[in-house]
Amino acid sequence: MPKPKVLVTRKLTGPVEDRLAGDYDVVLNPSDRPMTASDLAAAMRSYDALVPTVSDQLNSSCLNVDGRRVRMIANVGVGYSNIDIDTARDVGIVVSNTPDVLTDATADIAMMLILAASRGAYAAEAKLREGRWAGFSVVDDLGTGIQDKVLGIVGMGRIGRATARRAAMGFGMRIVFYNRSSAEDLDFEAERLGSIDAVMSQADVVSIHVPGGGANPLITAKHIAGMKPSAYLVNTARGDSVDQAALIEALAEGRIAGAGLDVFENEPSVPDALRRLRNVTLLPHIGSATEEVRTAMGMLAADNLDAFFAGENLPSRVV
Numbered sequence: 001m002p003k004p005k006v007l008v009t010r011k012l013t014g015p016v017e018d019r020l021a022g023d024y025d026v027v028l029n030p031s032d033r034p035m036t037a038s039d040l041a042a043a044m045r046s047y048d049a050l051v052p053t054v055s056d057q058l059n060s061s062c063l064n065v066d067g068r069r070v071r072m073i074a075n076v077g078v079g080y081s082n083i084d085i086d087t088a089r090d091v092g093i094v095v096s097n098t099p100d101v102l103t104d105a106t107a108d109i110a111m112m113l114i115l116a117a118s119r120g121a122y123a124a125e126a127k128l129r130e131g132r133w134a135g136f137s138v139v140d141d142l143g144t145g146i147q148d149k150v151l152g153i154v155g156m157g158r159i160g161r162a163t164a165r166r167a168a169m170g171f172g173m174r175i176v177f178y179n180r181s182s183a184e185d186l187d188f189e190a191e192r193l194g195s196i197d198a199v200m201s202q203a204d205v206v207s208i209h210v211p212g213g214g215a216n217p218l219i220t221a222k223h224i225a226g227m228k229p230s231a232y233l234v235n236t237a238r239g240d241s242v243d244q245a246a247l248i249e250a251l252a253e254g255r256i257a258g259a260g261l262d263v264f265e266n267e268p269s270v271p272d273a274l275r276r277l278r279n280v281t282l283l284p285h286i287g288s289a290t291e292e293v294r295t296a297m298g299m300l301a302a303d304n305l306d307a308f309f310a311g312e313n314l315p316s317r318v319v
């Protein structure tokens with residue numbers, strides 16, 4: 001039997017590409033150039049499976065393309081807001097993702113952004129790099145300590161928990177959270193609050209850990225307006241989960257103290273108004289970006305492909 005034809009939309013780490021090249025009739029993307037909508041539509045007609053990632057918009061018209069051949073999509077990423085899951089389910093395309101393997105790396109970046117925001121890391125570093133540092137001062141560059149402060153987690157899933165655990169056990173923060181379902185088996189102290197509003201108004205730092213992909217941002221202008229003027233917002237989940245324009249306005253007007261952002265509404269575009277702000281640390285979506293984790297994510301995508309083509313249960317099936 002011929003090997004299944006698989007398209008890998010972006011460059012993956014060496015061990016993952018070697019494995020896929022050994023097991024499949026695979027087309028890789030050594031240039032790492034993002035696929036266009038028409039590339040993806042053409043791919044839907046030509047391959048048995050795709051291995052895409054967050055930069056590939058697999059919307060309803062793409063998944064519904066005439067003459068579709070793709071039966072399986074092994075997404076490299078735990079988030080799958082780039083894929084129209086309802087359409088995939090309706091037309092019978094199997095979709096998998098890569099949970100667990102990136103939990104700690106992403107929680108590390110959330111913690112890094114909590115610290116960077118509360119200690120004003122970007123403004124201080126910019127001062128040094130731009131030659132404006134006049135020497136040590138007792139009263140310059142003062143941030144806010146996080147010990148005994150309240151971390152508000154929105155979305156107590158895998159990454160939300162790992163972030164909260166780090167903050168509580170490593171940094172002495174008190175945890176409040178909002179989660180739709182009750183979050184059982186927490187191995188640290190945390191108080192579940194009844195609404196996002198309650199978390200936003202009580203927290204000294206809010207950290208977002210919800211999937212994204214909804215029609216409207218979960219964190220609205222009203223939620224942001226309810227934050228303390230001394231509070232910080234951190235987002236390592238998806239940019240479209242937060243009303244980005246409202247966030248920029250609140251930051252620019254000093255209605256909140258600062259932010260740490262690893263994700264944006266229309267990546268890779270980041271508004272000038274946000275890039276100009278000194279009270280914000282901005283990272284280019286590197287939550288899971290370690291050599292080890294990106295290889296583990298690719299290997300899990302490959303495990304899902306293998307299971308699909310062997311007719312076995314997938315290790316991490318979405319639909």
Ligand code: 8YV
Nearest residue numbers: 053054076077078079287288
């Ligand atoms: C990935 C992410 O790096 O897993 C996710 O959902 O946002 C990141 O960890 C991204 O999807 C690209 O693979």
